[in-house]
Amino acid sequence: MRIFQIQRITAVALLVFMTIHMIVVHYPPFHIDFSIIAERMTNPVWKVIEILFLFSVLLHGLAGAYVVLTDYKQVSRYQKIVAGVIIVIGIAAFAWGSLTVISW
Amino acid sequence: MYKTTGFLSFALRRFTGVALVMYLLLHIWVIGSSLDSPEAFNERLNFLQSDLFKVLEIALLAAVIYHAFDGVRLLLVNWFKITEKRKNLFYSVMVISALLVIAGGVPILLFMLEGK
Numbered sequence: 001m002r003i004f005q006i007q008r009i010t011a012v013a014l015l016v017f018m019t020i021h022m023i024v025v026h027y028p029p030f031h032i033d034f035s036i037i038a039e040r041m042t043n044p045v046w047k048v049i050e051i052l053f054l055f056s057v058l059l060h061g062l063a064g065a066y067v068v069l070t071d072y073k074q075v076s077r078y079q080k081i082v083a084g085v086i087i088v089i090g091i092a093a094f095a096w097g098s099l100t101v102i103s104w
Numbered sequence: 105m106y107k108t109t110g111f112l113s114f115a116l117r118r119f120t121g122v123a124l125v126m127y128l129l130l131h132i133w134v135i136g137s138s139l140d141s142p143e144a145f146n147e148r149l150n151f152l153q154s155d156l157f158k159v160l161e162i163a164l165l166a167a168v169i170y171h172a173f174d175g176v177r178l179l180l181v182n183w184f185k186i187t188e189k190r191k192n193l194f195y196s197v198m199v200i201s202a203l204l205v206i207a208g209g210v211p212i213l214l215f216m217l218e219g220k
Contacts, residue, residue: 008182011175018172032149034142054132061125068118093132100136 003063010060017053041104054097062090109194117174120167127164158216162209169204173197 024040025032040046066086070076138148151157177193180186186193 008179011179015172015176018168034145034149038142057128061121061128064121065125068122089129093129096136097132100132100139104139 003067006063007060010056010063013052013056014060017049017056020049021053038104041101047101047104050101051098054094054101058090058094058097062086109191113174113177113194113197116170120171123167124164124171127167155216158212162205162212165208165212166201166205169208170197170201173201 025037041050066083069082070079075082134148134152138145174194174197177190177197181190181193
């Protein structure tokens with residue numbers, strides 16, 4: 001799939017997830033507390049939502065980083081290496097983030 | 105070319121995008137590494153509510169809001185084939201973003217100034 005298409009699809013997903021995130025986590029302002037999040041996280045539906053959010057935001061962000069980096073002529077020579085490093089970062093961040101969500 | 109709204113939105117989109125992806129990785133690490141106990145989490149949360157981080161938080165809010173609305177603008181222009189409207193839409197994005205950053209940023213500033 002072309003990166004352009006990935007960005008469009010994940011962008012729409014992120015509009016939904018980001019709105020949910022802003023309202024649920026940051027509104028009303030400054031009342032983030034471990035217990036509030038822990039209570040929400042007892043519901044498995046929230047865990048699924050958080051993991052889908054994590055997946056789409058990593059895909060969107062890292063695909064974007066790849067495009068920005070390989071836009072530079074000097075970097076585009078190492079396109080495959082850049083892609084490899086970004087994929088490894090993505091897998092590591094997704095694993096770390098999912099474990100965080102699951103074990104909460 | 106460098107004075108067109110097209111170039112400005114391109115540059116802002118890249119700048120905010122790069123900043124946001126770096127924040128994202130930090131964010132994932134910070135949350136994941138502070139879950140040993142509720143105390144550890146709240147302690148780190150307190151640290152992140154210092155003045156410096158409050159100001160950075162407003163910058164983060166601005167980056168997220170601008171990037172999101174500029175993205176909506178691109179999707180609209182692309183799907184509805186309204187390239188001739190893209191400039192007006194860019195100004196709308198700027199106005200909407202400014203209003204939302206003020207609406208979200210003022211409470212953050214008040215929180216910072218009035219104490220914790």
